[in-house]
Amino acid sequence: MDFTSHMLSLAWKFPRAAGYVVQAHRKCSAWVAxxxxxxxxxxxxxxxxxxxxxxxxxRFTENVYIHVISYPNCPPTKWSQPSRFVLVPLAHLILFFQPVVADWEGDIKDGKVLFVANKSVWGLEMPAMHSVIYLKTGKLVRFQIDPLHFKLPLWKHILEYFGAVQSSPSIYPELMGAGHTMVWFPSSVIGEHSDSGIEGDIAHMYPMDTSDGSAVTPGAEFAVWALDSGYAIVPVANIGMSDMLPVRFHLSLEPIYTASNIVTRVLPSSLTSFLPHSSSHKKPTLPIVLPRSYERQYMRFASPARTDGPFRKLLESEYEVTQSPRVRRTGRPSISVSTPRLATTLSTRTLYAIDANLLYLRELRDADPRRHVLAPVWNAGRRLGQCVLGMERKMKGGEKLVRRHSAKALRAMAGWVDVEDQAANQKMMTEKADELKSKALDRPRSMPERPRSGVESLVESGFVDFMEPSPVW
Structure with a gap:
């Protein structure tokens, strides 16, 4: 009966496909007959x-999946932080492979803190950010992610173990009411800029006050939660991930979501609960990144803006002085300031602080000589190559010197005819030397003839006979 009703519902949803199915059924029936x-x-x-x-x-797979996904059945507010023997080595390991230059402007004395940060490509900076915060404060922050992650067995349990929760409008007030340390990525920072490769360019995304200030502008929800729960807001700016993994293009996921919707309408709901479903208010895209370099990440944690007790009164007085028309007209403060007005002002200040810290981090990154993580390794390899090349050159020079001395030794050994008859060889060499010496002594000297003078030439010719020719030298 269930199968028949399911087929009838499919035929109602897809009338054209039902006709093709009927024709195919008739052909199969004729072939079987x-x-x-x-x-x-x-x-x-x-x-x-x-x-x-x-x-x-x-049925077996469905039962196993349901039991695995439902375990452990613990509410998010009852979550307990893992042991420090697990978190401390893991944090150091993450920061070893993803080095971070962190700068803290103020100290965090209370655990009721809401970190507001800009998000980069795929949120890949989140593990390093959580590690830095944990090593500084000893608190592991809670964060929210897409519900699709919680439909994958084992991955869902790992995320829950480290404090992840599903995206929900009411989950943050509940967790902040329980006193958990939280991190939030505003919509004005998470939106299209998170995956565009432009880190933190959010100046034109600041929320604007409404005409009467009674409504909370989009992106200022975190300020309302902080004011209601007495949380301190810490603006966090981070850059570096988009330099290392720039986005080349965006891949549209509309075909995948369309196929998922069709499969969801065809198959029972128990078999399609893990499939993604598209929403009407966003265009699903997948950023495609190409690694370009291996660089350090830079993070700056601004001074916390407290919202409890006297600090809220300071915010109210600041808003009255800067925003309230009654104060500007009469000089007297108004009776009270609503939470939405304070939330709008607080969110604007937070996003301005993030933007200012991003400018500071860009200057710090450009002036950092250790920006590239593999630069020392590259320099060491280059120096090692130079040393090897120098050793090769010296070895070549040594080979030339060895060949030169070897040639001299071979020339010296060329006169040795017989090594065993050394006396005969010595006598023969002595006789040859004496013979050469005697020949040199018996050879007449050939001196150059001195040119004759004019008088000597006349005497020799007989023209002058009264002079005797001078002896020839």
């Missing part, structure tokens, strides 16, 4: 066995 009774009987048995096995596997 042409078969012999024995073959038809075997086909029915096989189909019944396959159908029964499929139903059994589906």
């Amino acid at each position: 042409s078969l012999s009774p024995d073959v038809r009987k075997r086909i029915r048995g096989v189909l019944r066995g396959v159908g029964g096995a499929a139903v059994s596997v589906t």
Whole structure:
């Protein structure tokens, strides 16, 4: 009966598809009717066995999935922080692979703190941010993510173990009422700028006051929660992830969501609970990033803006002086300031603080010589290569020197005819040396002839006979 009703509902939802299914059923029926009774009987048995096995596997998988997802059944407000023996090594390990330059402007003395930060690509800076906050305050912050993560077994349990909660409008007031440390990414910061590769460019996204100041502007919800629960707001600015993983283009997920909606309408709800569903107020896209470098992350935690007790009165007096028309006209403060007005002012101040700290972090990043994490490794490798190259050059020079001395030694050994008959060789060499010496002594000297003078030439020719020729030198 359930199967029949399900098929009828499908036929009602997809009238055209129902006609094609009916035609296909008629053709299959005609083909089966042409078969012999024995073959038809075997086909029915096989189909019944396959159908029964499929139903059994589906029911077993569904029961296992339901039990695994529902465990542990603990409300978010009853969550307890994991042991420090787990969190401290994990935090140091995360910061080892994702180095962070953190700057704190003020101290956090109370655990009732709401961190308001800008978000980067896919929220990949969140593990490092949580590690920095935990090592500074000893508190693991709670955060919210898309409900799709909580439909995946094991991944859902890991997220819940570390304090993640599903996105819900009422979850933050409940957790802040229980005193948990929270982190919030405003819509004016999370929106399109979170995945566009432009970190923290939110100056034109500031909320604007309404005409009467009675309504909370979009993006200022966190200020209302902080004022109602007495939480201190800490603006957090972080950059670096978009430099390391810039977004190249956005991949539209509309085809996937469309197919998911069709499958959801075709299959029972128990089998499609984990499929994503698109919403009418947003266009689902997936940012595609390409790694460009390996850089440090820079974070700056501004001074906390307290909202409890006398600090709220200071906020009210500040709003009265700067915003209230009655004060500007008469100089007297008004009786009371509503929470939405204070929330609007507080959210504006928070986002301005984030924007100012982003400018500071950009200057710090540009002036940091250790911005690139692998720069020391690169320099060490380059120096090692230079050392190896210098050693090769020195080795080549040493080889030349060895070859030179080897050649000299071979030339010295070239006269040794017989090493064993050293005396004969010495005698032969002595005789040769004496022979060469005697030849050199018996050789007549050939001196250059001195040129004759004019008188000597006349005497020799007989023209002048009264002079004897001078002896030749």
